[in-house]
Amino acid sequence: MNKPRVLFVDDEPRILDGLRRSLRGRRQDWDMSFAAGGAEALDELAESTFDVIVSDMRMPGMDGAELLTLVSERHPEVARVVLSGHTEREAAIKVAVAGHRFLTKPSEPDAVIAIIEQLMVLTSQTHPVAVRRIAGAVRSLPSLPAHIDQLSAAFRGPDIELRTAVDAASHDVGLTAKLLQLSNSAFFGARTRIASVDSVVNALGVPTIQALVGLGQVLSSSLAWDAPAERHLSIAWRHAAACASIVGSMASPGNRPYAQAASLLQDIGRFVCVTGSKSCDGTVPEPVDAGCAGIPCRDVGVELLHLWGLPAPIISAVAARDTPQQASPSGLGVSGAVRAAHLLLQQTSSRDPSAGTHEDELEALLTHPQLASGSVDWHAAAAAASERAMQRAPE
């Protein structure tokens, strides 16, 4: 088997020399190439295949954001890492859209190695490379037309109400995923892993998010969608949003933010398959679950979350949404809670038509001490959540 290949790009030759030396220990495991600029890097990429590119941000001629954007278009299978010594928010946000992972200079070799090795892992068992290509091409996800106005109102005004901002952001799949991607990087000042949009907004600060939204690339218009695609995604969103609103009280306090994020992002793969990737023709896959050219949407979604470096419990729960769960006595876990919320919503008008109802499994899950101990009527809670979601994105 060929060794995985990594390409490092920096306009400062000393940085490349330093990386070459400090990563020498990996020379048995990786092939490493070094390019002194964007143009040179593109030449290298055109000549041979790479798995990961690690690029500086500010370079004369073609800068990192430009390079990584081109890479996302021409070589979507290459995972994109930013290694930058720049600290300005403005530049950071530009690159936030183009990159998958973000490292700051100075970074320890161990941190660089850890990220590169994570990105060498392809999550899909069945179509690893094809899934990587579809997910890798994604830079940001469009919002539902129904949400664009809400987000604009929440983020573009002169006086931003923190509460409104958090509420709007936490109901949008693309923005939530993007915020979690950024917030889990030291680049944007995060010290601990963050799983809730609430704390992301606090950690990044409203102006950063405003700039992100204002950049337009995150909040891209979805005018290009055809009506069936929009209807399909509205249904997926309602289900996800309703799940997210009840799963918080189902998961243990420690798991709550993960469960909420995983619920909202459970069908992120569909957003990618329907809208995002060039590899797909933009029509609604038939059957809806089939994804692009026989590649399951769920695989694409999981690969995207993996590339974007979201916390592992979120990725696992998204991956396992359609896997039957048992009420493990040790605890429901994030996956269990998300699955339980999903099955509860399957009995409401916000159901996911592509998934089954699995009533026996649901009954078993509801007997779990974590869910049975309180006096909550989960079915009623799910119906109410469904009702709220229907109001937010009417049919």
Added chain:
Amino acid sequence: MFIGAPITDHAGEPLGVLWAADGQPGLLPPANAGELLTAMANQVALCGEVEQARLQYDRALSLVGEAAFRCDGNGVIAWVSPSWATLTGHTVDTTVRQPLSHFLDSDLGNLISDPLGDTDDAPMRRVECSLLTASGDGIPVELAVTRFPSPDTGACGLLGVVTDLRARRQRALEDRHDQKLESLGRLSAGIAHEINTPIQFVGDNTRFLAEAYQEMLALLLVYRGCMDASSGGLSWEERRERATAGEQKADIDYLTTEVPVAVAQSLEGIERVASLVRAMKSFSYKDSSDRSYADLNEALTTTLTVARNEVKYVADVVLDLGDLPEVLCHVGDLNQVFLNLLVNAADALEDKEERGQIRITTRAEDSMAVISIVDNGCGMPPELQRVIFEPFFTTKEVGKGTGQGLPLVRAVVIDKHGGTIEVNSEVGLGTEFVLRLPVDGRRSNGA
């Protein structure tokens, strides 16, 4: 014998009588003695009125500025307003009949006792100078002086109004401070990058060196094993094989070439950070209110080091630094001037397709130090060139410029150092700023 003539004011009111008596009896008064006496009486009356007017005039003057004074044709103070005492601490008695130059820093004192030049064109001149107080301190003041015609002597007296500049200076200082903070904010991100980059590769190299040391040490132990007397049974062949295997394991050839380079590059990285820190220290050197002699070539180099990150992505900087005498100046302020011009040059090159060039030239020209900063950027149309020095005028986007950079350049170069600024710019070709600073810190005549 006596003759007399009445003295009346202009309204005809009698003020008194002017009498004349013959001092030498028997000598007949001249025939026109009466006429002469009347003329003299009129003159006396006029003098009285002039004196009245002068009193009123002085009183009016007292109301203007912080203090006012009047000098005779020799530069000797004839009158000061009462507030002079409040401002300077000198009493009116100790001031009047003293030369004005006693109270001013010397060179400006001369300037004032000089004729004011072509006073028809410039009936008034404003001079900034230092006014010495009774306690020996200097107060920064502006003197507005005008020629005071004194027909009796033919020489020109001076009328002057003194304005205390301390409050204005304070405001200007605060404005300058604001501008400094603005450019500091912009610089700090670039400086962080200039530090982060060497720290990254010095860290990487040091880790490599630590590993290399371990590998070398392991090899050393192999050698030691080969040399050990207790392994005397080993054949020479076997020892050599072991040593060769050890060398291969350590990749000794690679280490031999790479370790010295890693050390050299690390030292270079450390020097980069150190020189940046030195430049920052020297750049932000807090000017005392006194000027001192400084090497402007060095100041330019320092500024360039601090602003390297602002420039290096858009332009190559060509330094053509000639022999310059040390210049009496406020070097901290001049650093700020150089920085502002450099940042502007870089900004003018930002949208250029290919990499731009900024050329910095210095040379001595008579008693002036000439500094030219040229870029081959977008240039400015004439209508823009006319307004660039106006406060708060900016073409930069919000958050990038506040329109205080060039006004500061003007304030420092022209107002503070008596220098000149020349702007040559053509759209599409670039812009040149030429600063001329008097080496001795004095404004040349006619400047």
